[in-house]
Amino acid sequence: MDQAKNNNKIFDSMELFKQSKIPKEFIWPQTEQPNSLEQLEAPVIDLTGFFKGDKASTQRAADLIRTACQNHGFFQVTNHGVDVSLAAEALSCMNDFFKLPLSHKLRAQRKPGSMWGYAGAHADRFSSRLPWKETLSFGYQEEDDDTKHIVTDYFISTLGVEFKQMGLVYQKYCEAMQKLSLGIMELLAISLGVEQSYYKDFFRDSKSIMRCNYYPPCQEPDLTLGTGPHCDPTSLTILQQDQVGGLQVFAEDKWQCIPPVRDALVINIGDTFMALSNGRYKSCLHRAVVNRECERRSLAFFLCPREDRVIRPPADIEGPRKYPDFTWSELREFTQRHYRADMKTLQSFSQWLLSTAS
């Protein structure tokens, strides 16, 4: 794997776009590019009844989730309780950061070993197959006294007090994401026939990751990718995408698209939840493509358990264990230091874990 250690290459997206050809580091192995992709059957689930405690609609939602997660792990939710104007503001104010001159963005540059900060094409980590994107990532955790304003504090301390308003938007957005995540954990438990609060309790005192993905327009979009094929190593991803489109999922042996649905959030389970379901639910390969005409933005909230909590499925999920015990801290370090997340991350991690254990 090209896990380049702390490359010092920096890409300025403003300059990149002026060149007629994209740098070779951004070129990905060519896969078939069918002109029009099928749409993935990612059911759009209205959460109104669930939030009202209506048993019949909760069961219907759980049934739709079970079918989706047994197949590819993706579904969408509407009436999810995230304020529409807050969601729109979180998406729009990304530009207040990504439109800054590179020198200003680099004040937030990701430090080696950290998950937080600004990264341009991950050029600091990889030396080939660079994604055509810039990202800004930061942490969120349930509030206690010294983490009550963890996101706002991050923006002020990293970018300056003029970014306080942006920090407040993402602080509120992360709080809404966390609340929705725990509701979905209840639906996942119901869908698996597990005690309803089992997973919700598992994610108490969680430490999650918020990631802003900014995909500039690209002069050779078919040669590169915004985000390469991967399975999310995390537990649950709540993705807000703008109306541009570009998210694709590899299911039934082909790439299928998830076109934007207004006011819906895309949910997918990650490798850690696949292990928590003992493999009954699938963490699925997905990617993001870019286009020549316009930028694309997405906000991904990655729910993660407390780093040291042992990832183990509940006893009443039948069948022999598919994965060894591990902690999120171990899997995260594996993806950050030894292995670039791809289609086999959890399988490769399990083998690595068992080989280093013996």
Ligand SMILES: C=C1C[C@]23C[C@@]1(O)CC[C@H]2[C@]1(C)CCC[C@@](C)(C(=O)O)[C@H]1[C@@H]3C(=O)O
């Ligand atoms: C634990 C993580 C690693 C990545 C961010 C995340 O929080 C969840 C998704 C992972 C990622 C997006 C999967 C594709 C490759 C990656 C390098 C990226 O394109 O950003 C991954 C993230 C990472 O920073 O390693």
Ligand SMILES: O=C(O)CCC(=O)C(=O)O
């Ligand atoms: O931007 C997208 O649509 C997908 C991004 C993604 O998969 C990720 O950040 O893990």
Ligand SMILES: [Fe+2]
């Ligand atoms: Fe992803």
